[in-house]
Amino acid sequence: MKVLTNGNEAIAEAAVQAGCRFYAGYPITPQNEIPGYFARRMPEVKGTFIQSESEIAAINMVFGAAVAGARCMTSSSGPGISLKQEGISYIAACQLPVVIVNMMRGGPGLGDVSPAQSDYFQATKGGGHGDYHMIVFAPEDVQEAYTLTFNAFNYADYYRNPVMILGDGILGQMMEPIEQVNPSFELPLPEKDYILDGCRGREARSMMSLFLREGELERHNAILQEKYKRIQEELCLVEMVDVDQSDVVIVAYGTVARICNTVMREASNEGIKVGLIRPITLWPFPAKQIYDKVKNNAKVLVVEMSAGQMLEDVKLALNGKANIDFLGRMGGGIPLVVDILKKVVSMKGDS
Amino acid sequence: MKDMISPKRSAKAKSLKKVQFHYCSGCGHGIIHRIVAEIIDEMGLRENTIAIAPVGCSVIAYEYFNFDVTEAAHGRPPAVATGIKRIHPDKLVFTYQGDGDLAAIGTSEIIHAANRGERITTVFVNNAVYGMTNGQMAPTTLLGQRTETTPLGRDALREGYPLKIMEMLAVLPGVQFLARSTVHTPQEILKTKKLIKRAFDVQLHGHGFSMVEVLSMCPTCWGMTPLEALDFVRNRMIPFYPLGIIKEPDKNENGQYGKEQPKK
Numbered sequence: 001m002k003v004l005t006n007g008n009e010a011i012a013e014a015a016v017q018a019g020c021r022f023y024a025g026y027p028i029t030p031q032n033e034i035p036g037y038f039a040r041r042m043p044e045v046k047g048t049f050i051q052s053e054s055e056i057a058a059i060n061m062v063f064g065a066a067v068a069g070a071r072c073m074t075s076s077s078g079p080g081i082s083l084k085q086e087g088i089s090y091i092a093a094c095q096l097p098v099v100i101v102n103m104m105r106g107g108p109g110l111g112d113v114s115p116a117q118s119d120y121f122q123a124t125k126g127g128g129h130g131d132y133h134m135i136v137f138a139p140e141d142v143q144e145a146y147t148l149t150f151n152a153f154n155y156a157d158y159y160r161n162p163v164m165i166l167g168d169g170i171l172g173q174m175m176e177p178i179e180q181v182n183p184s185f186e187l188p189l190p191e192k193d194y195i196l197d198g199c200r201g202r203e204a205r206s207m208m209s210l211f212l213r214e215g216e217l218e219r220h221n222a223i224l225q226e227k228y229k230r231i232q233e234e235l236c237l238v239e240m241v242d243v244d245q246s247d248v249v250i251v252a253y254g255t256v257a258r259i260c261n262t263v264m265r266e267a268s269n270e271g272i273k274v275g276l277i278r279p280i281t282l283w284p285f286p287a288k289q290i291y292d293k294v295k296n297n298a299k300v301l302v303v304e305m306s307a308g309q310m311l312e313d314v315k316l317a318l319n320g321k322a323n324i325d326f327l328g329r330m331g332g333g334i335p336l337v338v339d340i341l342k343k344v345v346s347m348k349g350d351s
Numbered sequence: 352m353k354d355m356i357s358p359k360r361s362a363k364a365k366s367l368k369k370v371q372f373h374y375c376s377g378c379g380h381g382i383i384h385r386i387v388a389e390i391i392d393e394m395g396l397r398e399n400t401i402a403i404a405p406v407g408c409s410v411i412a413y414e415y416f417n418f419d420v421t422e423a424a425h426g427r428p429p430a431v432a433t434g435i436k437r438i439h440p441d442k443l444v445f446t447y448q449g450d451g452d453l454a455a456i457g458t459s460e461i462i463h464a465a466n467r468g469e470r471i472t473t474v475f476v477n478n479a480v481y482g483m484t485n486g487q488m489a490p491t492t493l494l495g496q497r498t499e500t501t502p503l504g505r506d507a508l509r510e511g512y513p514l515k516i517m518e519m520l521a522v523l524p525g526v527q528f529l530a531r532s533t534v535h536t537p538q539e540i541l542k543t544k545k546l547i548k549r550a551f552d553v554q555l556h557g558h559g560f561s562m563v564e565v566l567s568m569c570p571t572c573w574g575m576t577p578l579e580a581l582d583f584v585r586n587r588m589i590p591f592y593p594l595g596i597i598k599e600p601d602k603n604e605n606g607q608y609g610k611e612q613p614k615k
């Protein structure tokens with residue numbers, strides 16, 4: 001049975017379905033439907049909803065809930081996600097399974113509340129201090145927001161790592177009919193042998209990210225990096241459509257990839273073949289898949305709602321193999337089909 | 352003092368690991384750790400306790416406490432404790448925080464956790480200075496007190512007044528037990544122990560937020576000998592930070608403290 005819902009509420013319900021029983025957050029547009037939904041829904045499942053005094057408090061509350069062994073989530077947008085960065089760094093350092101939603105809005109500063117993709121660097125390169133990574137999922141529609149959020153909790157537990165759902169204001173607000181079917185997850189979840197619940201019948205445990213003894217912090221970092229390498233090998237998700245026979249290959253994620261579906265159709269009406277590469281995990285970035293698929297000297301167009309952030313990862317992935325062009329809108333601007341089409345036509349023309 | 356904190360006695364405190372403290376001589380943290388550990392032993396709660404350590408000299412409390420301890424970012428223990436307590440409402444959950452952690456960077460978290468009436472306890476160690484970072488001014492630094500960042504002494508016109516957090520928290524209905532004590536004499540150590548035990552009791556009986564502020568010595572950052580530091584607590588700190596119970600749950604007709612509040 002299909003239900004009509006928006007991206008924000010789909011994410012919140014998927015979290016509940018995945019067993020999330022603790023949510024803390026602070027209001028900010030365009031993600032207010034998430035705390036609003038949890039406020040109604042958590043009491044029904046005997047979970048906890050807290051409207052925290054700040055995003056800093058919220059991220060530290062989920063730190064606590066994760067240490068205590070619960071599946072937990074916080075969400076925000078732009079300025080609020082910036083405030084959470086110190087906490088995310090601690091969560092990554094302590095290897096805690098926490099799911100964080102960023103419904104991106106235009107920045108920098110207070111910016112505006114229109115959709116944007118300008119927090120890509122912050123999400124995929126670390127964002128807070130120290131060498132760490134979150135797993136970053138970028139759903140393109142409400143259905144995928146549901147499915148990816150559900151499994152975000154599984155991946156967070158499987159890898160003991162924070163996971164971010166990176167959407168934007170359009171995805172959050174858009175209503176679509178979806179199937180609330182919980183996806184399967186085949187990987188065995190490890191026992192939570194790190195949680196603090198009182199040391200009954202076992203040794204006392206501690207959770208920390210401070211390592212003062214000679215060489216200890218470097219060894220801890222090596223453990224994290226080994227895990228990140230494993231995630232990179234195992235978890236790159238990407239959708240590729242008609243890349244082989246195309247005149248121009250577009251690389252785009254999230255809402256923008258959806259706009260580019262229309263571009264593909266309209267281009268094909270004009271006799272131009274456009275392929276699409278849509279990274280679903282932004283970290284780990286599907287660099288190898290992209291490199292393997294794109295032909296030498298192919299024409300590649302990266303489209304983003306930013307000044308060109310994923311663009312850097314595409315360049316690194318292709319390593320000089322293809323000709324890469326960029327089209328971006330900033331500050332809440334949405335790339336228009338006509339503009340992308342014009343760009344595609346001009347790229348095809350240059351030979 | 353011999354009776355309470357002799358090595359022999361502490362060796363018996365199951366809630367302390369058998370390792371040496373790293374704290375400077377004359378520092379109050381070791382004494383306060385020991386008091387807390389003894390209370391938890393006496394209450395039989397070692398296996399049902401989760402503590403949150405601050406960022407400050409006592410960040411590595413987990414090296415000493417022999418029960419579950421998590422670190423938290425600087426100032427955020429009350430938020431972390433909130434997350435833990437809501438998941439484990441039946442455990443004893445307490446934060447252990449310095450005055451920089453609690454009264455400067457973490458002011459927002461402590462006020463809001465207290466105001467929500469979180470069933471947690473805070474042990475607030477006020478040594479009137481930032482110990483870990485080498486002795487800068489804390490919000491609780493006394494007027495005239497010299498620190499690395501108030502080389503001429505704290506001046507109200509320039510640095511504002513010392514912050515009395517307890518008196519601020521006292522007006523919040525979610526706050527059920529507040530007391531201030533010191534550890535500069537054996538008698539006061541015993542009193543501190545009673546007060547922290549009361550605070551834990553208030554938590555376990557579901558009354559609401561409880562907190563004990565312990566005035567403590569930092570001879571190293573105060574530039575004093577351990578003995579001079581005891582005098583500083585007696586002569587300078589206590590007059591400004593009066594000791595005693597500041598707030599406690601109302602007694603009912605049977606002489607017992609208040610009704611339990613509904614569980615969260």
Ligand SMILES: Cc1ncc(C[n+]2csc(CCOP(=O)(O)OP(=O)(O)O)c2C)c(N)n1
Nearest residue numbers: 406407408425449450451452480481482483
């Ligand atoms: C976000 C952040 N800012 C600053 C610091 C540096 N820092 C560590 S401890 C501390 C002050 C600790 O003082 P206090 O809370 O009074 O505890 P004490 O060391 O005196 O026991 C500071 C400023 C930090 N670790 N994190």
